[in-house]
Structures are given as structure tokens and as C-alpha cells.
Amino acid sequence: MLQHAESVTLQAGLFAQLLDVLKNDGYRLIGPRVRNGAVVYDDIANVNDLPRGISDEQSPGRYRIASSGSDRMFDYVVGPTSWKRFLYPPRRKLWEATRDDRGAWQPEPAADECQATAFIGVRACEISAIRILDRVLNESAYPDSAYAKRRRATFILAVGCAVPAATCFCTSVGGGPSPEADFDIALTELGTGDSHRFVLRAGSETGRGALRRLTDHLSLKPTALQATSEADQRAVDEQVRRSVGQITAVPAMGRAREILGASLRSDHWETVADRCLSCANCTMACPTCFCVDVEDVTDLTGTHAERWQQWDSCFTLSHSYLHGGSVRKTTASRYRQWLTHKLDTWHDQFGTSGCVGCGRCITWCPAGIDIRDELATLDSEVSEEAKAT
């Protein structure tokens, strides 16, 4: 029976075994761990690295982790890192070349070491973000081969959110707190103490294979892993309902395209610019922002050149630089570019919004600028203008 179950329930104490299976399958494990007062994604050695008993409090411009006093492992939500860091690294060598005595040179594409990697604890909004990166970087006329390679080598262990943050709004951008597709295994954490358990659901052949190996691994302890009972399934559904209920709806998100399309000349951009520091934190924290710059470096002899690619932000002056000066000289024009691209013109470019509702740009903005409020203000401006005409 168990051999064929699509969904199994694992005693929490044996979660380590699931990580072992992935490690034995050759995956590097990257998952959540506490660093400098935040839950970040980084290499993890084993289950002890996970943020057990940690929750987070988030609001515009504010992030705190707290001890939840429980033994649960996934009661935080998203932190400052996103999976983009591992799929599309902040800095990467594109190619290099050495010039010979006669001045000739040939570019050599940079060797790109890429290890099979399991992402542990991927949230539903983060799966949406990865899907958007796939669109941008992979499903284009010129696919990024390094991204494609990393993406293919990625195992996604997703987790449903039990405790959304006040900054979460996935439900207003077509998502929700529960992973629905595009994962290898999705888990839901239930209960605490003796009843602490995980419901695991395979979402791909690779995921099914891993669950099979987990089953073999645990075959000596039949009670540790069981086909998910109806009661557990109900508990999962109940948890999803509860989470959805905790997330504040942002009605204007559904009209973002019309609102922003009508706001190019709004004075409100100046008002936001009074607060915005143009620090680019929002774009660095965003799981979908994809702008990159290139940098050319040479060695001291001048015979060896390298071309590097690194994350860039539309909040920098150099982003829009043309000989003679930047196109977007003011913070107002840069903030307009960012928000309009994210919520409106992204659709023209990629047939999807660029926003997944993770709230990182809200939490990590030092000025506490909340895109939900900015959009609502523009919305009321636009509808007042409509009334006036």
C-alpha cells in the first residue's frame, strides 16, 4: 500500500531521513537557517541547521525573528534571501580571453560548475517566482544556458505556509500559501511534540523516486511513515484555509495594470520619492528582479580580459545611462519604472506579472514603503480623475 501512496505522513523526528535521502541522491542542500537575526537560505548540513522554534514578525521596514517556543521548523515565512541567488548568482563570469603577441584573442566561455542542488523549504510564492525566472531567462529567443543548467539540476522541496506574515499578499496576485505545482515534494507541517508530523506529497517523478527511497530507508519502522490518513488530509486543508484567512487582501492588485497604465504622469511618484532612498534594497530582495550589468576586468599585464555579469537595479543612475546623462535622473522616475515594470509592463514582456506577493520589498525597504499602499493611492487618484471627467 505504502509503496504507491501519493501522499505520506512522516513523524517529525524522522525528517532528518528525508534530508539523508536527498544527500544520498547527490544533492547539495540549501535551506533556511538563522544568520545575523534573520532566516536566510544557505548550505545546510543536516536537520539541526533548520530554524526550529523560530518565527518571524514582518511589517513595512521591519523584520524580527522570535522564538516560538515550539519544536516546529517552518513557522517563519520568507526572509531577505531568495532562491534567485542560487539559480542566477549575484556575480558570474561570462567569458575570458587572452591576447597573443599579435593582438589576436578568442573568448572562452567560463566553465560553469553546477552541482545538483535541493532547495529545502520553498514557499508557494517562491515557486511562482522561479516559474517567472524560467520565463525570463529560459523561455526566450536567447535562453541563458547557465540558468537552464542550474534549473535542471534543482530539486524543489516545497513547504506550505502555516503562519503568513503581515506583509504577505500572495492571494491577491493569483497565488496562495499552499504549493500547487512545479515542486518535487511538497510538505505540510502539522502538530507539535508527539503529534509533530509532516505530510509529504510528490509532485514529479524525481519526487516520487525520493519518496520511494525514503520508504525503503524506513522500511524497518513501518509506523514512522504511513499513507496520509483522511484526518491528516483534513488537517492539511484546514491549515491552508486558516493561512488564507490570515492574509490581507489587496483589491487594487487585480487592477494594477489599468492603475499604473493611467499613472505615468501622476504627481504621486514625487511623493513616494520624498521617502524612497533609491537604495535598491527592494530590487535585491525581490525574487524576480532580473536586471544585470556587465563588468570588464583585465589583469595588470593587460593581456587577460574577463567579462563578468552581476545583479543590477533600476534604482541606480547607471542603469539608464546614455552618453550625456541618465534617462531616469530622479528617484520619482526610477520608482515609477520599478513599480510599473513589476506590476504592469512585465505582462507585455512575459505574459505574467512580475510580482508574487512575497512582501520582501515591503519588509526590507528601510523607508517602510509599502507597494500595496502606493498602488491603493494611485488607484484612488485614477478613479477620482475618472469621476472628474
Next chain:
Amino acid sequence: MGKDAMVPATMRVRRRIQETADTFTLELEPDAGTFVFEPGQFNQLYVFGVGEVPISISGDAARPSVLVHTIRDVGTVTHALSKLRKGDTVGVRGPYGRGWPMEEARGKDVILAAGGIGLAPLRPSIRHVLANRDDYERVVIFYGARTPEDMLYPKELIKWRSRLDAKVSVTVDRADRSWHGNVGVITQLVSAARTNPSNTIAMVCGPEIMMHYMQIHLARLGVPDEAIFVSMERNMKCAIGRCGHCQYGGDFICRDGPVFAFSEIARRFRVRAL
């Protein structure tokens, strides 16, 4: 695909021509023997260790055995390009972008209007029209430069002017007494176009401010926005829709442009700092 599109091919400089005080032409030997492109498309040119910039292809699309770029020395990379000599190696990626509407213009009156270095991106289109003259009705070429000394391709301009089947008007912003031609902005030439506005295609290439006024004057003649084409410029780091730098509203200029029908961008063209 093999090699990633961010890795350039290398080509040798075959000839370097000084066009004006600050503008020069590089003729490159295509690594593959030929380099096929459409008028209005551009390449990313890379100078060893210095950087890479977008430069339009300004040669003849009917002569793909040589790759021609005309470049104004304005900054770091273009200056390094100006230092290249015969035999030097350049990195080339391309051709990229959507070019001038040569097909759409067939059977119509054609206005080709360039300001300054804008004549370089438009030259392949002018050469194509003149070489296939029977495919087009009335042909009008307008060119505006800062001074007579800044005029690009003067010999070619004279050749074009000597043709009886094309109207060529040139103007400069300022000149000394030795200049006997027009002085003033390019838009003052437009009223003399005498094309049939409902059967005209206009291709306009120059600074944004020049394209702005040209559109106003062409619209006054009755040329609809759908028939006015402009070539847009934004910072470019990849030219393949990946780096985000060339965004212009919902378009990537590198991929969806650089040439746009004015009607496609009319709503945003006059929005400042977009």
C-alpha cells in the same frame, strides 16, 4: 545553440576611415565570410578589456562580405574603438533587433530623415531604396548636421543628390560664409517633401528631440503615426532581452526595436524620463 549568446565572435578590422573630427568608420571582416543583416539592425561591439556598446550596422545589406560600422567617439568604449587599426580584433555579437520597414515601404513614397550620427543607421535603408528604386514611389532624403564639417558621408550625399529620381535636402545648424546650403533645423525641410501623405512611409533617425519635432511636422503633412518609424536608444548591456537595461515601457528596445512605428510608442514617447 551551443555557445551562449553573450559570448562574442571575433573579427578583424579591415579598414578604418576617419569620417569627421569625431566620427570614424570601421570595416570588419566577417568571421564566417559573410554577415547578413537587415537595414536598421545593430551589433554589440566589444573592445578587449574595455567594454561593449550597441552600434548600428551602416553598410550595405546587399554586400554582406564586409561589416561596416560608423561610430562617434563620445566616451570610453567608442574612444577605444576609435583607436583600433587595420588587423586589430573586435568582439561582435549580432545582428540584433527589428530594423526599418523596407517591405512595408514598397510601392510607397519614402521619406528618409536623419539627424547627425543618425545617418549611419539609416544608410543601409537609403542604399536599399536607391538600389531597388523601382520598388518605391517618390524618394525623399533629409539630412541635418551640426556644421558642414560634421556631415557624414559627404561624397555619398553628393552622389545621392546627383540622382534625378530622389530628392535630397541637407541642412546644418550653423555654418560660416563658405557654406551655400540650408541653415536651420531639419524640420523646415519637411514641407517640401511633396509626398502623398496617405501613401508615405517615413523613417526617422536622430536624437529624441529631433524625432519629436519630425513627428509633429510629418503629422501636420498628414502622415499617420502608423507610417512614421523612429529608432529608439536606451542603455544596453545584453541586446538579447536579458539585462533589463533597454526597457521602454513594455518593450525591450534591443528585442522589440530599435525601430518602432510611432503609433506603437505614441502614448509614452512624450512621457519624461521613461
